[in-house]
Amino acid sequence: MHVIVCGKVIPDPNVVTLEIDSSTKRMVRKDQPHVLDPAAASAVEEALRLTEEHGGSVTLVCMGIADAKDGVRRALAMGASAAIHLIDDAFAGSDTLGTAKALASAIKQEDYDLVICGTESSDSYSGIVPVQLAYLLGIPAVTFANKVAVEGDTLHVERQSETGFAKVTAELPALVSVTSGINEPRYPQLKGIMAARKIEIKTYSAGDLGLGAADVGASAARERVLTVGAPPQRGGGRVVQDEGDGGKQIADLLAELKVI
Amino acid sequence: MPERIWVYAEVIDDHVTPTTLELLTKAAAVGVAEAILLGSAPADAIQILGDYGATRVYRGDDSVFDDFLTLPAVEAVSSLLAAEKPDVMLFPSSYAGRDLASGLSAKFDCGAITDVGDFRLEGGSVVATIPALGGSYQTTATLENNGVRLLLVRPKSFEPRQTGGTAEVVTVAAPTDEGLKKVRVVERVTVPVEGPQLEGAKNIVSGGRGLKSAESFQMLRELADLIGGAVGATRAVVDQSWVPYSMQIGQTGKTVTPEVYIACGISGAIQHLAGMKSSKTIIAVNTDPEAPIFKVADLGIVGDVFQVVPQLIDEIKKRKGLA
Numbered sequence: 001m002h003v004i005v006c007g008k009v010i011p012d013p014n015v016v017t018l019e020i021d022s023s024t025k026r027m028v029r030k031d032q033p034h035v036l037d038p039a040a041a042s043a044v045e046e047a048l049r050l051t052e053e054h055g056g057s058v059t060l061v062c063m064g065i066a067d068a069k070d071g072v073r074r075a076l077a078m079g080a081s082a083a084i085h086l087i088d089d090a091f092a093g094s095d096t097l098g099t100a101k102a103l104a105s106a107i108k109q110e111d112y113d114l115v116i117c118g119t120e121s122s123d124s125y126s127g128i129v130p131v132q133l134a135y136l137l138g139i140p141a142v143t144f145a146n147k148v149a150v151e152g153d154t155l156h157v158e159r160q161s162e163t164g165f166a167k168v169t170a171e172l173p174a175l176v177s178v179t180s181g182i183n184e185p186r187y188p189q190l191k192g193i194m195a196a197r198k199i200e201i202k203t204y205s206a207g208d209l210g211l212g213a214a215d216v217g218a219s220a221a222r223e224r225v226l227t228v229g230a231p232p233q234r235g236g237g238r239v240v241q242d243e244g245d246g247g248k249q250i251a252d253l254l255a256e257l258k259v260i
Numbered sequence: 261m262p263e264r265i266w267v268y269a270e271v272i273d274d275h276v277t278p279t280t281l282e283l284l285t286k287a288a289a290v291g292v293a294e295a296i297l298l299g300s301a302p303a304d305a306i307q308i309l310g311d312y313g314a315t316r317v318y319r320g321d322d323s324v325f326d327d328f329l330t331l332p333a334v335e336a337v338s339s340l341l342a343a344e345k346p347d348v349m350l351f352p353s354s355y356a357g358r359d360l361a362s363g364l365s366a367k368f369d370c371g372a373i374t375d376v377g378d379f380r381l382e383g384g385s386v387v388a389t390i391p392a393l394g395g396s397y398q399t400t401a402t403l404e405n406n407g408v409r410l411l412l413v414r415p416k417s418f419e420p421r422q423t424g425g426t427a428e429v430v431t432v433a434a435p436t437d438e439g440l441k442k443v444r445v446v447e448r449v450t451v452p453v454e455g456p457q458l459e460g461a462k463n464i465v466s467g468g469r470g471l472k473s474a475e476s477f478q479m480l481r482e483l484a485d486l487i488g489g490a491v492g493a494t495r496a497v498v499d500q501s502w503v504p505y506s507m508q509i510g511q512t513g514k515t516v517t518p519e520v521y522i523a524c525g526i527s528g529a530i531q532h533l534a535g536m537k538s539s540k541t542i543i544a545v546n547t548d549p550e551a552p553i554f555k556v557a558d559l560g561i562v563g564d565v566f567q568v569v570p571q572l573i574d575e576i577k578k579r580k581g582l583a
């Protein structure tokens with residue numbers, strides 16, 4: 001079984017506060033420590049779990065800047081056997097659909113049985129790339145999976161719902177997006193880290209995939225950011241040192257809000 | 261001509277969801293509201309949709325919409341969109357809403373805006389407001405395409421209002437293509453929740469690792485009872501098994517929008533903020549003045565939860581005449 005994992009590499013949320021460049025209106029990504037998105041780590045873990053059970057291999061596909069390399073290596077160190085890095089200035093500023101088109105073009109070069117995504121990336125949270133990608137690949141998608149199993153050609157998923165979960169099935173090839181509660185991603189071992197160094201990461205530019213300015217990048221984006229700024233209702237908050245009356249101050253506010 | 265605004269109407273647990281009614285109210289306020297209702301629904305669903313502003317309901321009641329995820333709905337809605345050409349279509353940010361909007365955005369090559377908190381129409385285009393990045397920025401965005409604008413809207417973004425209107429019904433034929441029956445729903449399992457529910461709770465008291473132990477959650481329960489609320493927690497605390505997963509708030513837990521959210525010993529990691537940043541009033545108690553939770557707090561107390569919370573409990577009891 002060949003499992004493709006789509007995963008992002010993001011500015012390390014434990015080190016940097018996410019920032020938006022006010023002129024480009026995009027997230028600041030350059031020159032920041034980058035890590036494999038925890039959502040991607042869960043997807044890699046699930047792929048490894050399935051291929052350990054059924055045999056096969058895992059390929060990570062990541063669209064990102066040069067700083068993404070370390071994160072890609074981490075997925076390899078976890079146990080993925082190949083990685084494809086979509087790297088090109090032409091991808092910068094892609095919206096979700098542009099991202100999905102780039103990922104789909106790369107995945108179409110492969111023979112695969114299953115595509116695993118995170119439900120949402122940990123820096124942009126849109127959560128719509130996976131189903132867009134499945135549509136472009138012409139395969140069914142199951143999102144928000146809490147449990148994934150493969151039996152023959154059938155994918156079995158327990159999918160989160162508002163009231164609990166639903167048991168669903170789909171025929172392979174298919175795409176599934178996994179929640180981060182689905183597993184505990186493994187830590188790479190020294191052996192894996194050494195082995196990962198020897199793996200050559202395949203790279204594609206937009207041109208390699210036959211994609212142009214009408215397909216990917218800022219020029220192709222349907223979604224256009226107009227302004228970024230501080231939210232009006234937050235930020236005007238009051239932060240005070242407790243001088244022994246902190247509880248009373250909260251009670252005053254609760255009374256003002258008619259909660260008590 | 262007023263804009264036609266469609267709303268994907270959702271039924272969960274045999275009820276039209278509150279978010280559906282919120283979206284209809286907003287749609288009716290800025291244009292002509294129409295709803296699409298697919299799959300099984302309670303007998304009074306169309307009446308309710310009309311009452312909240314839908315002038316027309318496109319109704320497809322075939323079981324194919326219940327038995328197979330996403331693809332039949334994408335097919336039915338895309339045929340309707342192609343024929344009727346509404347200006348905007350709104351979806352609740354829910355499991356089904358998100359999948360449907362994603363599929364349509366790829367099919368029509370039209371994109372979609374997610375996590376929308378509000379929107380307005382401006383000379384034929386749509387300007388959406390997105391409370392982005394854990395509430396630390398607010399973004400406005402538009403969709404540049406010539407077709408329908410798809411917006412995924414957060415729950416509780418608008419106040420639902422009854423209009424007393426009625427809706428005309430247009431029957432939607434079920435798509436017959438066998439190729440759409442790819443993701444089969446075998447069983448729907450309802451997991452019962454214990455204690456006061458976080459969803460819909462008017463007030464929430466939430467605890468993080470700063471509480472140090474499972475026992476100190478008792479203090480939060482007492483506070484929650486006093487203000488008529490439920491207790492929530494961070495993932496760090498759930499991972500320690502201090503409280504069950506059903507209490508987790510955040511990106512991988514529940515999304516809540518109470519009137520008042522009191523964060524006790526919570527750092528305010530972006531994944532936690534994702535689940536509570538839309539609360540009306542946020543109060544935070546934390547010993548670390550640099551804790552990111554203070555960036556979203558209306559009132560932040562830099563102090564020890566073991567001092568501040570007991571004092572708050574005493575103070576409320578006093579004011580309520582309980583002590």
Ligand SMILES: Cc1cc2nc3c(=O)[nH]c(=O)nc-3n(C[C@H](O)[C@H](O)[C@H](O)COP(=O)(O)OP(=O)(O)OC[C@H]3O[C@@H](n4cnc5c(N)ncnc54)[C@H](O)[C@@H]3O)c2cc1C
Pocket residue numbers: 038039122180467468469470471493494495496497508509510511512513514524525526527528529530531532535545546547548551563564565566
């Ligand atoms: C993919 C992913 C998904 C995630 N999903 C979620 C999610 O859904 N929900 C979630 O909550 N987290 C989630 N997390 C985890 C998140 O990143 C944080 O680790 C977590 O929210 C931290 O919880 P905390 O605030 O309780 O703990 P900490 O970050 O350890 O903060 C404890 C705080 O308590 C304060 N404190 C200590 N003692 C006291 C005292 N006596 N009085 C007052 N304050 C005190 C400290 O100053 C500190 O700020 C997720 C992470 C990832 C990677």
Ligand SMILES: Nc1ncnc2c1ncn2[C@@H]1O[C@H](COP(=O)(O)O)[C@@H](O)[C@H]1O
Pocket residue numbers: 006007008009039040043061062063064096099103116117118119120121122124125126127128129130
């Ligand atoms: N640049 C990217 N490279 C690889 N996978 C991605 C990328 N962007 C999004 N994805 C996949 O889509 C999922 C959802 O992302 P998003 O729609 O950004 O929330 C992620 O968890 C990934 O699996």
